[in-house]
Amino acid sequence: MQIRLIPLAQVTRADAEAWQRLADAALEPNAYLDPRFLVPARDRGAQAADLQLVVAHEGGQWLGVLAVTVKPVAPRVPVRATTTGGAFMTSHADRHHPLVRADRAAEALAALLDGIRSVGLPGLVQLQHFPADGPLARALAEVVGRRSGPRVHERRRRTTVCAPREAVTVLPVPEGPGPVVDPPLSWDHMRTDERRNMRRGVRGLARAADGPLELHDRSTDPDVDDEFLDLQVAGWKGDPARGGAALRLDPVAERWFRAVTAGFRRDKDLLALRLAAGGQTLWIGYALRSGSGYFGFLDAYAQAHARYSPGSIGRVATMTYVFGTTDAAVFDPAFDARYTVGARLFPSTRDRVDLLVATGGAVARTVLRAAPHAHRLGLAADRAAVGG
Structure with a gap:
């Protein structure tokens, strides 16, 4: 599986078609990471100018995609992170979780996280509004549970509402x-x-x-x-x-x-x-x-x-x-x-969590080790665990 970094402004028609096929087959759907929602945002100027896609693919088939920007991890911390919570996503997208193919979820999620540093992005990753339970959370738990898996810290948790068919x-x-x-x-x-x-x-x-x-x-x-x-x-x-x-x-x-x-x-x-x-x-x-x-x-x-x-x-x-x-x-x-x-x-609620993930590198690992004691640094650490 290979990793590409594509600035949103450079998404081609072929990219958008492969992206759409992934969105249609995603383990957990996310309309806010659907190309029909995000591709038009490249005309929104500065607000979305720094938005990039981390893509896990095999040939022309996209297996996973994450929309990210790079910004400081916290106001008083001189460390930059790869985050799903950039200006456009924070203002207009209520769900930030990645799209991964249902039949290869853990593999694609691992490739996305492992490949972030290989495309030149910071190895400290902020996953905002990640589902705390369900199939995507289980896929992340599988990735984290591997011997060489990334370290994860939960920064905060919020309850959202939803309507599954079976509850209505x-x-x-x-x-x-x-x-x-x-x-x-x-x-x-x-x-x-x-x-x-x-x-x-x-x-x-x-x-x-x-x-x-x-x-x-x-x-x-x-x-x-x-x-x-x-x-x-x-x-x-x-x-x-x-x-x-x-x-x-x-x-x-x-x-x-x-x-x-x-x-x-x-x-x-x-x-x-x-x-x-x-x-x-x-x-x-x-x-x-x-x-x-x-x-x-x-x-x-x-x-x-x-x-x-x-x-x-x-x-x-x-x-x-x-x-x-x-x-x-x-x-x-x-x-x-x-x-x-x-x-x-x-009828229903679902918790979503903001996670800090150290995918590699001394700085990322150091921040994760400090996170449980880092309220004074503005990291708002709540609990040191993967939600689920």
Whole structure:
């Protein structure tokens, strides 16, 4: 197995095709490491200019890929690390874990980690938001458990929410043509008071808009992108004074958004849903399919109806629609449990960890040895173990 280092700006069409085949067959899918999400980012200027791909391959077949940048390991530590948490990934990608082929997972993961120094990157690696359990965590545990395996230290852990198919009551979704009126909502996993509040929200929206709630599948219609951008900028995100970051305010970000939706739409892997009533748009949300899962991307709601929580209704409707109309194994809304309003909508949680990995070299090994005592250095060490 060979290792390549490819600056994102130099990804060729052949590279992107091999990358896509890997994303489709990944052990754990990650829409944020899908080429249709990342390749358009090379036009985002300085924010993604330092993004590089570490690729494990055999001939034209990609077996593993990791998106990295190089930066100091901590503000007061004069040591540079290879990290999955660069500027673009931290701002726009909620999942950073690598893609590895399901049938050669441990082998590909070992090759990625072992090959980092061989392509000129620092041997100290920060793996951000790595799954603490599941098949990818088991693959890492196998790699670390080998006699010559890398040393690993867990810096921090956070709980995220998710919706595996088996944890959701899958409801039938009526087929078109036309919208789904009074759309089904998979909420059996929610607390009684949460379901009651959502029912009130549904009734309140119908009263306020003078019509029943409707769910429109606009996935194949590129015009929905303009409707979404207009809806987003009309809310608080359109006000820079309030910290808004509406895409309409940044032409570069808007072009990236359009390129991402166009790529996933082309492959029928884009889900764009519009929640409406009485002819009024109440919410628009996007989800991206990569491999066996759907991932939340962006959404926006009509601020005039905020008291009825159209965003929460739209997110539950999306989860219901995904499982009712596709064979996806998981819907990942892509936020963590600290967002308590959104977290209550989904049935399951999953821990993700930030790891320091010493793949070789005296400096990397020294940092790992110091990590359990390095709070004063800003390493925020929590526990010296691989999550799992």
